[in-house]
Amino acid sequence: MAIVSLLLLFVFVYMIIPYVITRIWGLGVTMRGRRGRQIAFTFDDGPDPLHTPKLLDLLKKKRIKATFFVLGGKAERHPELMRRIHREGHQIGIHNYSHLPNWLMSPRHIRNKHVRRSADIIERITGERPTFYRPPWGILNLGDLFALRKYRIVLWSVMGWDWGKKSRNKPLKERILDQLEPGSIILLHDSGDTWGAEPDAPGRMIASLEEVLDTVHIQGYKCVRADELLHKRDGLSNEFSEGFRVG
Numbered sequence: 146m147a148i149v150s151l152l153l154l155f156v157f158v159y160m161i162i163p164y165v166i167t168r169i170w171g172l173g174v175t176m177r178g179r180r181g182r183q184i185a186f187t188f189d190d191g192p193d194p195l196h197t198p199k200l201l202d203l204l205k206k207k208r209i210k211a212t213f214f215v216l217g218g219k220a221e222r223h224p225e226l227m228r229r230i231h232r233e234g235h236q237i238g239i240h241n242y243s244h245l246p247n248w249l250m251s252p253r254h255i256r257n258k259h260v261r262r263s264a265d266i267i268e269r270i271t272g273e274r275p276t277f278y279r280p281p282w283g284i285l286n287l288g289d290l291f292a293l294r295k296y297r298i299v300l301w302s303v304m305g306w307d308w309g310k311k312s313r314n315k316p317l318k319e320r321i322l323d324q325l326e327p328g329s330i331i332l333l334h335d336s337g338d339t340w341g342a343e344p345d346a347p348g349r350m351i352a353s354l355e356e357v358l359d360t361v362h363i364q365g366y367k368c369v370r371a372d373e374l375l376h377k378r379d380g381l382s383n384e385f386s387e388g389f390r391v392g
């Protein structure tokens with residue numbers, strides 16, 4: 146009985162409380178920006194040798210800068226792709242060393258073996274140390290909010306639903322435009338080998354993305370990196386001032 150109570154307490158403190166704090170109240174994390182008609186496209190789970198180059202080609206053609214939340218392990222295996230992402234002006238953020246949920250690990254382990262380790266790898270390859278972090282599936286434990294306080298934790302406001310079977314039901318354009326508003330941070334994936342994803346899903350996403358980019362352009366949106374959307378690049382950003390600045 147005591148074990149069951151302890152387990153329930155653990156689930157409540159470690160999983161449910163941080164879920165409510167971050168995903169429902171939005172505290173300690175960033176889910177959107179507030180700047181005019183700017184939006185930010187973000188791509189998780191790469192770099193992927195098959196899909197990422199095609200995505201980079203499209204972004205180059207459309208002259209759009211985006212943000213890639215990469216896995217440290219894949220960055221290590223594909224340094225040339227990392228250099229290309231960086232060289233072409235995109236932002237690189239961290240998405241753990243491997244795609245493991247933070248609920249199964251201690252905050253210390255996550256900070257040292259996933260976030261710092263990935264930051265070291267990315268810095269070694271690109272010369273620039275990432276400061277933005279997005280946990281796999283957006284899952285945080287309570288200790289992460291303290292252990293990772295030096296990093297800006299960025300989630301999303303628009304879910305592209307591009308990774309699995311659901312992505313076949315409704316065109317990507319509709320899925321994104323239905324939810325889009327100024328300051329949106331859009332979540333998509335440039336790798337299909339994560340648990341629960343379909344291997345060819347990124348191919349479908351990239352094939353549909355051009356139309357999405359053309360449409361948001363016509364609607365007057367400017368696509369920027371997440372750090373630009375959140376003002377970090379011009380040195381004005383911090384967690385609290387952002388809320389007071391509109392337009």
Ligand SMILES: [Zn+2]
Pocket residue numbers: 189190240244280281282339
């Ligand atoms: Zn992911």
